[in-house]
Amino acid sequence: MNGGEQTIIFHNKPRIVAGYGIVGPKEGEGPLADYFDEIAKDDLFDQKSYEKAECKMHLLAIERAIERAGVNESDMCALLSGDLLNQIISSSFSARELDIPFLGLYNACSTFGEALILGSIMIDGGSMQRVACSTSSHFSTAERQYRYPLELGTQMTPTAQWTVTGSGCSVLCREGEGPFVAAATVGKVVDYDITDANNMGAAMAPAAAYTIATHLKETDRKADYYDAIVTGDLGIFGSEMLHQLLLSEGIDIAHVHMDCGKMIFDEKQKVHMGGSGAGCSSSVFNTYFLQKLHSGELRKILFVPTGALLSKVSSLQGESIPGIAHAVAIEVE
């Protein structure tokens, strides 16, 4: 990849040899219930705080993914993780329990895409043999950190999304069986001057549109090269906005587009525009999509986790909400 380009083609086919996805009870009542590897009965995970609960869930996802890959913790070269908590404590405290070199990441809800890209770069270039990529989010930790105390029972605004309680981890290897990472497009920060912190879909859709359009252009592909173009957590509003933005550039993805945030909940679950959070795309990817890739129902997907790069302070200081999206092309032979 040269300057001015954003897409990397991987020549050594980094393999996703295992994935694991774990979610909370509400997600476990949604349409993807049969796909998740584990559904917690209680979103406290037997811990004393929601933050400790998120950390336990995150750690479980990593440990089980490594176990499923048939390797030991000591076989792993690196752990690439991130989450939405201040100073990514869910990731850091998970890493504390593991004997694996740790590289912490933060690109909001697109972090899982960032992790897959960095992991693939490491494996493709030969510097590492085996890495774990993971993210998490938790409704109760996100709600009280970014919005209001849970006890207030604040109502969601119509365009709001529900933060997913979930975590997913993929194990990438240089050798092994499984879908492979064929290419990736690293996102740039895109800002359409959206200031409504209750409309993340609108803040992220322009970044998703930009990354998808760039990926198709740089790889000289049409949207239907892929069986599915899967965004992270644009939700209902953001997905519609994405379609419109791409249509204006002559790209129609509506027939192949799926969104993890739309898929994970049912409309009856009162989540307004759908699910969101760094654990939304990672828990859905490592279960539903890996299973569909293994079964051959999907053979080529473009996975595009999306993130909104705000903080409470940036919003209070009048800043708009920039978005970012990373695209990862995953295929099976």
Add this chain to the structure above:
Amino acid sequence: MNGGEQTIIFHNKPRIVAGYGIVGPKEGEGPLADYFDEIAKDDLFDQKSYEKAECKMHLLAIERAIERAGVNESDMCALLSGDLLNQIISSSFSARELDIPFLGLYNACSTFGEALILGSIMIDGGSMQRVACSTSSHFSTAERQYRYPLELGTQMTPTAQWTVTGSGCSVLCREGEGPFVAAATVGKVVDYDITDANNMGAAMAPAAAYTIATHLKETDRKADYYDAIVTGDLGIFGSEMLHQLLLSEGIDIAHVHMDCGKMIFDEKQKVHMGGSGAGCSSSVFNTYFLQKLHSGELRKILFVPTGALLSKVSSLQGESIPGIAHAVAIEVE
């Protein structure tokens, strides 16, 4: 690098073709004043808030480093950045102003080491030709985010350190002139059960000791292979603790050890144990150390930024403070 190992040897010599370091007025009155590329007259950088000031400083460091490398923004393949603010907004909002693919990182004050390692992996493996690595911190944003409102005028405890207002950026290239990254050791999270959030040196020293010992063991080197072993921001107490911890393993680094946190301030500046922050090691590395490497006064250094992986919430919930340190071996021919 195989599982169980932490050290990568780079074969394609990623070059640090340029660096830029900018600091606040207090740092500009310290012993390294003559080395910094830029010293701000006012730590608000003409902005309306300290957060916006940190972002402006961070952006300046990136832009000037790219300029100094003699390339354009559009020649860059990726920006690898992190900072201490919640959701790393200093990095994200800097990236918003730049037309460069963005990968956000967080490993607390060791983030600059993480960035150099990831950048070197990308260049060594051939996936990217040219990347920028940067971090920042700002006394006033850190103080009010992690500790107390500035207006309180809270006294520092004896083991506390002063967060550096500073930012540094390195440009790494596959081709070009300059010191090269010869090897790197990715850190693991190490927790010695330190719970005093006013003694970061103690929380980070065990991680630094572990990473340095691992690096020397895996490369089969003695400490005096290096002209300097440079830790990020252990400060006076943490440096002493590091020496003791390594001595107990039979490794004596006292004669080659330097610490950016100790170097950046003078004892008269009332900063107690010294400087700290993600911008401490990056501003000192990109000025003092790059200049010493260029002049040949130093020919081989092991640069070890150190981080404390806490958040306000983790400390309030009774967690100890885990540490991490990444080592980057930088040499000149």
